[in-house]
Amino acid sequence: xxxxxxxxxxxxxxxxxxxxxxxxxxxxxxxxxxxxxxxxxxxxxxxxxxxxxxxxxxxxxxxxxxxxxxxxxxxxxxxxxxxxxxxxxxxxxxxxxxxxxxxxxxxxxxxxxxxxxxxxxxxxxxxxxxxxxxxxxxxxxxxxxxxxxxxx
Numbered sequence: 001x002x003x004x005x006x007x008x009x010x011x012x013x014x015x016x017x018x019x020x021x022x023x024x025x026x027x028x029x030x031x032x033x034x035x036x037x038x039x040x041x042x043x044x045x046x047x048x049x050x051x052x053x054x055x056x057x058x059x060x061x062x063x064x065x066x067x068x069x070x071x072x073x074x075x076x077x078x079x080x081x082x083x084x085x086x087x088x089x090x091x092x093x094x095x096x097x098x099x100x101x102x103x104x105x106x107x108x109x110x111x112x113x114x115x116x117x118x119x120x121x122x123x124x125x126x127x128x129x130x131x132x133x134x135x136x137x138x139x140x141x142x143x144x145x146x147x148x149x150x151x152x
Contacts, residue, residue: 001073001083008066012059019055023047105141112137 026048081091112133119126 001069001076001080005066005069005073008062008069012062012066015055015059015062019052019059022055023052026051100144103141103144105137105144108137109134109141 027046030046030048081087084091112130114130115133116127116130119128119130
């Protein structure tokens with residue numbers, strides 16, 4: 001993870017330098033184009049903002065990802081077994097979470113989302129049925145362990 005953080009830091013610096021070079025290059029090209037204009041019309045030179053802002057936002061995104069990766073690396077207390085080349089398979093076999101393979105609520109939730117989008121295409125009144133079914137499905141999925149056979 002440390003290597004990925006370094007990689008995104010390098011990408012952020014690259015995109016920032018590319019944004020500056022792009023801005024200067026576009027400005028100088030506009031100056032040259034203005035100087036060779038034979039029509040005699042008065043023009044103004046401006047920076048081409050779309051490319052400059054796009055490259056600057058790429059630099060910002062790479063900086064955010066590098067920050068997140070570096071922060072995650074320090075928060076986990078060092079290298080994970082997945083990051084080490086000498087790790088065994090048994091080193092990373094901790095519990096991965098709690099899953100419900102018997103739950104039908106995700107299927108109902110997906111059907112309600114599908115019904116909502118069909119309602120957007122066919123008729124708006126169908127969207128209300130999809131939203132109602134979504135509310136029932138999300139409540140059922142959240143509270144499925146609070147009653148019945150699988151209650152805790």
